[in-house]
Structures are given as C-alpha cells and as structure tokens.
Amino acid sequence: MYRQMIGIRLFEERVNDLYTRALMPGLAHLYIGEEAVAVGVCEALQADDYITSTHRGHGHCLAKGAAPHLMFAELLGKEAGYCKGKGGSMHIADPATGNLGANAIVGGGVALATGAAYASKTIGQHRVAVCFFGEGALGQGILYESMNLAQLWTLPVIYVCENNLYNEYTHYSETTAGDVQARAMAFGLAAETIDGQDVRAVHDAASRMVARARRGEGPGFLLANTYRFRGHHVGDISRDYYRPKQEEQRWMSERDPLTLYSEWLTSEGLADQATLDRIQSEVAAEMDSAVEFAQNAPFPDPKRVDEDIYA
Amino acid sequence: MPDTVATAQRPQASGTGVRELTFAEAIREGLAEEMRRDPTVVLLGEDVAEAGTPFKVVKGLVEQFGKDRVVDTPISEAGFTGLAVGAAMAGLRPVVDIMFGDFLTLVMDQVVNQAAKIHYMSGGKWKVPMVVRATMGATRRSAAQHSQSLHAWPSHVPGLKVVIPSTPYDAKGLIKAAIRDDNPVIVFEDKISYMKVKGPVPAEEYVIPLGVADIKREGRDISLVATSSMVQVALGAATMLEEIGVDAEVVDPRTTWPLDEKTLIESVRKTSRCIVIDEGYFRYGVTGEIASVIAEGAFYDLDGPVRRIGARHVPIPFSPPLEDATVPNERDVFEMARQMCNK
Numbered sequence: 001m002y003r004q005m006i007g008i009r010l011f012e013e014r015v016n017d018l019y020t021r022a023l024m025p026g027l028a029h030l031y032i033g034e035e036a037v038a039v040g041v042c043e044a045l046q047a048d049d050y051i052t053s054t055h056r057g058h059g060h061c062l063a064k065g066a067a068p069h070l071m072f073a074e075l076l077g078k079e080a081g082y083c084k085g086k087g088g089s090m091h092i093a094d095p096a097t098g099n100l101g102a103n104a105i106v107g108g109g110v111a112l113a114t115g116a117a118y119a120s121k122t123i124g125q126h127r128v129a130v131c132f133f134g135e136g137a138l139g140q141g142i143l144y145e146s147m148n149l150a151q152l153w154t155l156p157v158i159y160v161c162e163n164n165l166y167n168e169y170t171h172y173s174e175t176t177a178g179d180v181q182a183r184a185m186a187f188g189l190a191a192e193t194i195d196g197q198d199v200r201a202v203h204d205a206a207s208r209m210v211a212r213a214r215r216g217e218g219p220g221f222l223l224a225n226t227y228r229f230r231g232h233h234v235g236d237i238s239r240d241y242y243r244p245k246q247e248e249q250r251w252m253s254e255r256d257p258l259t260l261y262s263e264w265l266t267s268e269g270l271a272d273q274a275t276l277d278r279i280q281s282e283v284a285a286e287m288d289s290a291v292e293f294a295q296n297a298p299f300p301d302p303k304r305v306d307e308d309i310y311a
Numbered sequence: 312m313p314d315t316v317a318t319a320q321r322p323q324a325s326g327t328g329v330r331e332l333t334f335a336e337a338i339r340e341g342l343a344e345e346m347r348r349d350p351t352v353v354l355l356g357e358d359v360a361e362a363g364t365p366f367k368v369v370k371g372l373v374e375q376f377g378k379d380r381v382v383d384t385p386i387s388e389a390g391f392t393g394l395a396v397g398a399a400m401a402g403l404r405p406v407v408d409i410m411f412g413d414f415l416t417l418v419m420d421q422v423v424n425q426a427a428k429i430h431y432m433s434g435g436k437w438k439v440p441m442v443v444r445a446t447m448g449a450t451r452r453s454a455a456q457h458s459q460s461l462h463a464w465p466s467h468v469p470g471l472k473v474v475i476p477s478t479p480y481d482a483k484g485l486i487k488a489a490i491r492d493d494n495p496v497i498v499f500e501d502k503i504s505y506m507k508v509k510g511p512v513p514a515e516e517y518v519i520p521l522g523v524a525d526i527k528r529e530g531r532d533i534s535l536v537a538t539s540s541m542v543q544v545a546l547g548a549a550t551m552l553e554e555i556g557v558d559a560e561v562v563d564p565r566t567t568w569p570l571d572e573k574t575l576i577e578s579v580r581k582t583s584r585c586i587v588i589d590e591g592y593f594r595y596g597v598t599g600e601i602a603s604v605i606a607e608g609a610f611y612d613l614d615g616p617v618r619r620i621g622a623r624h625v626p627i628p629f630s631p632p633l634e635d636a637t638v639p640n641e642r643d644v645f646e647m648a649r650q651m652c653n654k
Contacts, residue, residue, distance in 0.1 A: 050401065084434035093433035100400055101433060105424050111390060112425065115397020115405075122353065122379065123402050142420075145390025152385070308435035309469050311493035 001043055001199050002265065003279050005035040005258055008059040010280075010287045011068055012230075015058065015075060015089075018291070019234040025077050028089040031059035033229030036257035037162050038063040040202025041130055041222070044210045050098045050116040050129040052109025055090045056228075057102030060132050065097040068287055072294035079300040080293075086300075086308065098127075107133060107140030110159070114146040117157035117219070128156045128213045136167035138176055138183070147187045147219070156213035158206070158220045159184065162196060164228040169242045184221030196224030197257045200264070227251040316508050316543050328514030335368045335505035337479035337512050338444075341486040342369060342406065344516065346376050349404060352490055354381045355391050356408025356444075364408060366446070366505050388414050392443065393421040396495075399441040400429065404490060411457045412445040412499060415464065426495040427470030440493045442486070447475075448501040448540050448590060449627050449638050458627035458634070460539070460591040462499045466567040466600070472521055473567045474498040477542035479510040481565055484519030492521065501540040501590075508543065522569030526578065530560035533584040533648050536575055536601055537561060541588040541620075541639060548644035557652045567597055575601065576608035583614040584651050588639055593621030618647055 012032045018024040031038065034056075042051070042063035053060035061071060066082065074081025075089050082092050093101035100116055103109040113131035120127040137143055138161065150157050167175050184191040190212060194205045202224060209220035229252055231239055239248070265271040332340065346352045354369060354376075360383045363370025373381040384391040388409060395405035409415060415422070426439045447460035465471045474489055474496060476482035482500065489496035501508075527542055528549050537545035542563045549559035562578045564571055579585045585605055587598040598619035606617050623637040 052397075082434065083432060083436070086434050087432040091432040093429070093437055095436050100397065101429060101437065103425075105420060108420070108425060111393020111421060112397035112400065114390075115394035115399070116401040117397075118394055119398040119401035119403045122398070123351075125402075127401075129397075142389050142393060145385070145387035146394065148385060148387065149390050149394055308431045310472075311430050311435070311438045311440075 001039050001203070002261055002271070002276065003283060004039040004043070004063055005199065005261065006280050007068070007283050007287070008035045008038065008062050009258060010284055011058060011062060011071070014287055014291050016230070016234050018076070023295070024075060026088060027233045027235055028058070028075065029056040029233045030230045031056055033251065033256070034162055034164060034196065034226045035059055036199035036202050036261070037160065037196045037224045037226055038132070040199045041160055041206040043203050044206035045128065045130065048098055049127050050100055050113060052100045052113040052129070052131045053092070053102035054109065054133055055102065055104050056134065057090065057092060061092045061094070061099055061102065064099050066092065066094055066099065069290035069293040072290050073297050076294045076297070077299060078294055078297040080297040084300055084304070084308070107137035107142050109133065110137065110140070110143050110146045114150050114155060114157050117150065117155040118153065121153070121155055126156070126214055128158065128210050130158045130160055132160050132162060135161055135163040135172045135176065135180070138180060144183070147184060147189060147221070150219040151188045154216065154218045156216070156219070158209045158213060158222060160222045160224060162224050162226055164226050166228060166232070166243065168232045171242070181221070181223050189219050189221045191221040191223070193223040193225065196226030197255045197260055199257055199261050227255060329511045330514065331509050332479045332512045333506055334479050334482055334500070334508045335366060337483040338368055338486055338500060339370070339372065340512070341483035343372060343375060345487055345490040346372070346380060351402060352380070352404045352406060354406050354408065355384055355395055357384055357386055357410055359383060359408050364410060366502060368500070368505060369408070388417040389421055392418040393425065395441050396421055396426045396429070396439055399439045400437050404440050406442040406444060406490060409443060409445040412447045412461050413456050413459045415445055415461050418443070422465065422471070422495065422497070423468050427468050430494070431470060438493045439495050441495050442489045443495070443497045445497060445499055446502045447499045448503050449622070449634055451502055452629060452631060452634065454629040455626035460499070460622065462567060463591045463596045465497045466597060470495065472496040472569065474521060474565070475539045475567055476500070476565060477504070477539050477563050478508065479512050481519060481525065481563070483512055484517050485521065485565060487518045488521050491518070496521070499539065504540055519565070521566050522571055524562055524564045524571035524574035526560065526574070527563050528559065528561040530558040530582065532558045532582055532652055533560070533586065534578040534582045535559050535561045535586050535588060535644060535648070536564065536605070537588040538564060538567070538590070538597060540590055544639060544641050545588055545644060547641035548648060551641060551645045552648055555649065555654050557648060557654055559648060564601065570601070570604065572604050572608060575605055579605050579609040580612040583612055585613070585617045586620060586644060586647055586651070587617065588620045588644055590622055590638060592624055593619060594624055596621055615651060618651065620644060620647065
C-alpha cells in the first residue's frame with residue numbers, strides 16, 4: 001500500500017509540474033493528501049471489481065491498477081492514452097481494471113456504479129462496485145435515488161464519500177445540512193465514518209464492507225474524512241479567500257497519509273527507512289519514464305475525431 | 312375520427328401468418344421476442360410488472376419472464392435510468408420505460424452526459440447497449456406536463472440513436488433492432504397510437520434496421536415527410552388531396568438519427584415539393600433539421616421552399632379545443648399542400 005500511495009503522490013506532483021510548465025492541455029484536479037482513501041479501498045477489491053471515479057480521479061484509477069504511462073498519455077491528449085486522447089484527465093476509463101470511468105459530473109458515477117452492481121447481481125458474478133465521490137456530491141439527488149435502489153435490491157455496491165472539506169471553493173459546512181452518515185443509514189445502508197488519512201483504518205473498513213457486499217448482504221457507505229492538500233485544480237493557487245494557510249499547514253505536517261503510514265511501518269519494524277526510500281526512488285523513476293513516454297507519444301490524427309461515437 | 316386507424320398493408324408484411332395487431336401489441340411482441348432470445352434483456356420502470364404500465368404496453372410480460380426481468384422501480388427516473396447505464400456497461404441490455412416522455416427532463420444527465428458519451432470518452436472501450444422507451448403525443452387531455460413530444464432533444468446529441476415508429480409493423484421491427492444495437496437508443500411511442508393504430512404484423516421474425524426510411528404512400532406531386540402520429544395525418548391528407556387531383560407521396564423517416572437522408576432527398580427530387588410534418592415543436596425542431604437536409608440535397612429540383620408543420624409553440628393546454636389547436640391535423644396539411652400545388 002505504501003508503494004501505491006507514494007505512486008499517486010509522485011504521479012500528481014508530475015501532473016502539477018507538467019501544468020505549470022504549460023506542457024499539459026486543460027486542467028487537472030490533484031488527489032494529493034487523499035491517497036489513503038483510494039489505496040485503502042482498492043486494496044480491498046479484486047481485479048474484476050468495478051469502480052467509478054470523479055473529476056479528482058487519478059488516485060482511484062492508479063489504485064485500481066491503471067498504468068501510469070497510459071494515464072500520462074491520456075492527460076496529454078495522446079493517441080496512446082487510455083481513451084485515445086478523447087477523455088483526458090477527468091474521464092480515464094479502463095474495462096481491463098474494472099474502471100467504469102472517472103466522471104466530470106459531480107455525482108455522475110453514482111448511478112453507474114449502482115447499475116454495475118445490479119448487473120453483477122443479476123448475472124450472478126459476485127463482483128462488487130465501489131463508487132468514489134466527494135462530499136460535494138452529497139448535494140446531488142441522484143445519490144439518494146441510487147442508495148434507495150441499492151438497499152431495496154440488496155446490491156453489492158459501496159459508496160465511498162471522500163470528505164475533503166471543500167466543495168470546490170466553499171467549505172462543506174456551508175452546503176451540507178445534518179449528519180452525513182445518518183443520510184445513508186436512513187436508507188438502511190451499513191455505514192461507517194473513518195479517518196481517511198489512515199490507510200489501515202480505510203482498508204479495514206473497506207474490507208468489511210466489501211466482504212459483506214460480496215456475501216450478498218447489501219450496500220455500504222463509507223464516510224472518509226480527508227483533506228485536499230492542493231487547490232481545487234492545478235491553477236487554484238491563491239486559496240486564502242476560502243481557507244487559511246495555517247489549516248493547510250496543519251494537515252500537511254500532522255495528517256499526511258504517507259507520513260502517518262511510513263511512521264507506523266517503521267515503528268512496527270515492518271520496514272526500515274532505507275526500504276521506504278528505495279521504494280520511493282523506484283516509483284519516482286517509473287513515473288519519470290511514464291512522463292517521458294507520454295511526451296514522446298504522438299497526438300491522435302484529427303481524422304479520427306469522428307470515430308468511436310457509436311459502437 | 313374512427314376508433315382505430317388501419318395502416319396500409321406493407322409489402323414486407325405479406326408473409327404467412329399475418330395478424331392485425333395494435334401498436335401496443337406489436338411493441339409488446341417485439342419486447343417479448345427479444346427477451347426470449349437474449350437473457351440479458353431486462354425491463355425496468357415504474358409500474359411495468361403487474362400493471363404493465365398505465366398504457367398496458369408490457370402487460371403480461373412479468374408473467375412470462377418473472378419479476379427479476381420485469382422490474383418495478385421507485386419513482387426515480389434519473390436513478391433507474393442511470394442504473395441502467397451502468398448495468399448496460401456491465402453486461403445487461405436494459406430497456407427502461409419512461410412512462411411519459413415529459414419525464415425525460417429528469418433523466419437528461421444520465422442519457423446525455425453519461426450514456427451518450429461513455430463510448431466516445433473511453434476511446435471506444437466501454438459500450439452502453441440500452442434502450443429508453445418514452446411516450447410522446449398530445450390530445451389525451453393530459454395538459455402541459457404529460458403531452459409533449461421531445462424527440463428532437465436526444466436527436467441533437469451525438470452518441471444517441473432515436474427511433475420514432477408510426478405503425479405496428481415498424482414499431483416491432485424497430486424495437487427489436489434498438490435492443491440489439493450496442494448503443495443507447497431512445498424509442499418514442501405515440502400514446503394515442505397504442506390502441507388506435509392497428510396494422511398487419513407477420514408472425515415470422517423480422518428486424519428493421521435503424522436509419523432506413525419507408526415510403527408509406529407513393530406519389531408524384533408532393534412529398535409529405537411525416538413522423539410518428541403525423542404519418543396517419545399525412546396519409547389522411549393524401550386521400551383528401553387525391554380528390555382534387557394531387558398525388559402525394561408520404562415518407563416516414565422512422566428514425567431521426569440515424570437519418571435516411573438519401574430516401575428523403577430522392578423523394579423530393581421526384582416530386583419537387585415538400586412539407587415536413589412532426590408533432591414536436593416547430594422551433595429548432597425535427598422539421599427544421601429534415602427541411603434543411605432536403606433543401607440542401609434537392610435544391611435544384613425544388614419548385615419552392617420546403618414547408619414545415621409542427622406543434623404550435625405553446626405549453627400543451629388542457630381544454631380540448633385549445634389542445635386540438637396545438638397539434639397539426641389533416642386539414643392543415645391538405646391546405647398547405649393544395650396551395651403549394653396551385654390547386
């Protein structure tokens with residue numbers, strides 16, 4: 001899990017670098033600070049289980065098994081990318097890893113994951129679907145329609161709400177009434193609130209939920225409290241007007257999921273610092289070569305713009 | 312108006328075992344055949360099981376296929392339509408029932424931002440083989456939120472296919488093609504036609520490919536391009552026109568996308584005159600698109616501008632004389648055609 005988490009961190013740092021050097025078209029929404037959620041949950045899944053992801057989706061895709069060089073190629077709009085350059089940062093999708101797609105509509109993946117779980121159950125496949133979404137999606141009605149259906153029909157789907165505290169540029173307390181976990185419990189879902197910075201806690205809770213869903217006992221809801229270390233997107237660099245620098249500093253120095261996990265690994269004697277450093281440099285080299293692959297890959301031929309509209 | 316309208320005997324429908332079926336019966340038979348053929352086809356919607364929908368279109372299917380395949384949903388159009396999108400990606404062929412086409416407004420994100428785009432956004436990797444059946448059509452005295460014909464909306468969106476049948480024969484053959492298609496297909500069924508329109512449907516299996524128009528009546532003097540309920544209106548107008556010596560051709564595109572531009576253009580190149588008739592709104596609607604296709608393709612053969620008749624541009628009113636004034640009728644078509652033919 002450490003390798004996965006450091007992979008996401010180093011991937012995202014390179015995305016930011018590509019953006020600031022004007023080497024990447026468009027924008028990207030970085031997952032830095034939230035790595036423990038994607039990794040802890042996906043570690044509890046099988047290869048053929050489904051996920052849906054969000055606009056802030058690089059971490060989910062990587063944790064579910066996406067190859068960094070094909071991700072970077074997609075982010076740069078290259079033919080070799082996961083979606084032949086037609087999707088970009090917010091739409092990475094890959095049937096081979098069960099990734100139904102990242103979605104740029106807030107809450108857009110919720111019904112899709114529920115539907116994949118419905119198909120899995122109907123066909124008798126025992127595949128579980130996980131729907132990642134941010135706390136901003138708590139404002140979307142489709143979430144409640146979907147949870148109602150999932151509980152009514154006992155579907156193997158886990159709704160993972162990543163509460164990073166900010167709906168874009170607005171604190172969630174200004175947008176969200178009542179008790180979030182209670183919203184899921186009102187439909188009868190098994191629900192837990194967890195420390196999203198603690199990958200072990202995330203993994204434990206996700207494993208319980210996934211096992212339960214796979215046994216046919218119905219859907220679950222995980223509320224993971226976390227924090228977006230960076231801006232809403234790579235261009236959101238002046239954030240004083242919606243959150244104080246001290247708050248960011250506190251989370252980064254005290255609640256960094258990578259630091260928390262590496263400290264635990266070393267204190268338990270499961271890994272020494274030299275091993276963790278070696279993993280980090282291996283992953284860094286892999287990410288550098290992935291970026292190089294993507295930069296050298298050709299753009300799609302404009303003639304292909306009309307392909308893939310219809311199957 | 313007669314209680315039922317018999318549709319013309321189609322050449323294709325002249326095999327052995329031809330029965331007279333209503334529009335609703337033909338759709339039900341098409342659904343049942345596809346459900347027997349493919350165990351991944353499931354029906355989802357409000358009151359589709361024992362009730363068989365308020366229009367009784369799918370009545371009896373739950374008895375044949377069970378509650379796991381004919382599934383009553385909560386009144387959550389966006390929820391169950393979005394669920395169907397995900398289910399289609401993951402191995403099923405869901406057919407979603409939107410009781411009133413007006414409720415498409417509730418599912419537009421799932422249909423337009425999800426279903427229509429997933430194949431393209433994923434570089435062709437994911438497919439969404441699903442059907443959304445929605446109703447259309449006014450004159451049921453159902454007022455503004457249960458009477459609209461919104462088929463122009465999905466026709467505007469790349470990634471969707473839109474089917475708009477007018478006869479029992481077409482409805483059955485097209486719904487079967489829609490279910491077998493690997494793309495999201497929206498099928499618009501006219502509510503009045505369910506019981507009122509009857510026609511021959513062969514017992515043996517057939518499928519009508521999407522994107523092939525049908526000449527419902529051959530003629531030399533003017534092309535009446537009509538969709539859905541307006542095909543019967545155009546045929547009625549053609550009979551009236553015959554009495555004043557005008558030989559009208561009635562062409563039914565059958566799908567608004569893919570659109571069989573070739574057949575439409577060829578008809579007008581032959582007749583030199585054209586009226587496009589559709590029950591949807593006139594402004595930015597299906598008539599506008601079809602008229603422009605014909606104007607571009609048959610420009611040098613046209614005697615005058617392509618004319619259009621569509622729904623009056625108002626929310627559909629309740630009161631019968633008001634509502635009737637919003638929907639094109641045979642007299643409207645007859646009068647416009649008569650003028651164009653200088654009769």
